[in-house]
Structures are given as C-alpha cells and as structure tokens.
Amino acid sequence: MGLIQRAIEASGIPTVSISILREVTEKVKPPRAVFLRWPFGHPLGEPGNVAQQLTVLHDAFAFARTAQRGEIRDLPYRWRRETYRIPEEWGRLESGK
C-alpha cells in the first residue's frame, strides 16, 4: 500500500494512511500515517462501532493538516477496553448517525 500512497503523493495529491504494521511503514516511508496496533482487517475498528470509526477518521484528518514530512503518529487507542464518543467537533452526527 505504501507504494501506492507514495506514487499518489509524488503526483501532487496529499495523502494520509492508516498503518497497522509500524515496522513495515517505517521502511516504506509514506508521507503521513497514523498507526494503530490493531488486528489485520480492522484499520477503522470494530463492525458497527460508528463512534470508534469516526474517532479514527477525525484523528487521521486532523493529523494530515499538521504532519511533518514522513511522520508516523501513534494513536492512543487500545484494541479493547476503550470507550468511544463521536468527536465533539462532529456533534451534528450524534442524532443522524
């Protein structure tokens, strides 16, 4: 995936990705990535957990605007035992889902 991300960025379109294998991402060096130590197949979290998915999206988009070239940001979420709420800035999604 890093190859694809790097090609898109090199063509003039900014990119941000989720990494679930930090050791690979460190070698491939994408322009911007957020890292989650979560199982394969679950970069956005668990099925049906809208608040969790939105939290990851929110953090990835916010990071994209402030990232330094080549930065990999560790997001602070464990795979289990986390309570998620819809990000405050996106409060209008509370009712509609």
Add this chain to the structure above:
Amino acid sequence: MDTSRQHLNRLLARLFTSVPLVGRIWAKFAPIAVSADVPWTPYDKPLAATRVCLLTTGGLHLRHDQPFNMEDSDGDPSYRTIPADARPEDLCITHNYYNHQDADRDFNLILPLERLRALVAAGYVGGLTPNHYSFMGHIDGPHVATLQQKILPMLLARLHQEKPDLAFLTPS
C-alpha cells in the same frame, strides 16, 4: 501456478492475524526495501473544503465486478472502482490473506464510505470524489513492475481527473 507459496502466504497472514507479535517480528526482518526519500505535497485546506478520495488494499469490489485473482501467488496488481454512492449490499471482498469476517459485516472497517458520506452531508468534509479505489495488496515478483509501470499511471490519470484534495488509504 505456485500453490505452495499461496498456502504459505495464507498461512502467514492467518498467523499474523491471530498472533500479531509474529507479524511484527516478520516485518522487522522481512526483505522490504527501505525508501531513501519521502514524497511530499503540502496539505493545508480546511476539512470542510476538502474533497476526499478513499483507497484500500482490502480486496473490496462491486459484487458484479470481476473478483481479484487469488490464484496467482504474486498477487493481482489491478484495482477495482467503487462509486461514491455504492451501497453496502453492492459490495463484497475477495481476499484470502486476511480474516475479513468483520469487514464483510461492515465495509467501513476498510473503506469508510458511509462514514464519509455522513460527514459530507453534515458539512464537516467538503466532498467525495465520484469514485474510490480498491486493490488487494500482497503484490510480488513481476507484478510490482506491472503495478508501477502500468496500473499506477492509469490510477493517477483518473485521480487527476477527479481532483481529490486528500487521498485516505487503508490497509487490510
């Protein structure tokens, strides 16, 4: 067709899924080329004015589209196009190298299209490109060159027509 390598790939992927530590140790010693440079395009648009394109290597595709070729042990370097208005029931996953039972139930785990549509409707994200793109990853051998020389130029031509301000990529 090298079925022993396919079995090995499948076995490794399952092992990495059930015992993540093994995956991390593998990644540390795997013969992955270390890039020297980092490409960079500045991004400073407000999110509410940002048009987003989603890409995944999770093997997602439209049900009526051609599935990814899982018979080739070097992977399938092609991509599938997913329209921005695709419904969950129109989509499926062809990928043997990771456990996608959860992603089958909720495609947003690998391609958060429904979440993005809600964000656009609420005005938090500027928009979505008309199409989004899915690969299967695990590209090896001669297909790396196919991806670089043939497939990526096609993808980039389409992206530059559809003009995203930000591309968001998710692995599987």
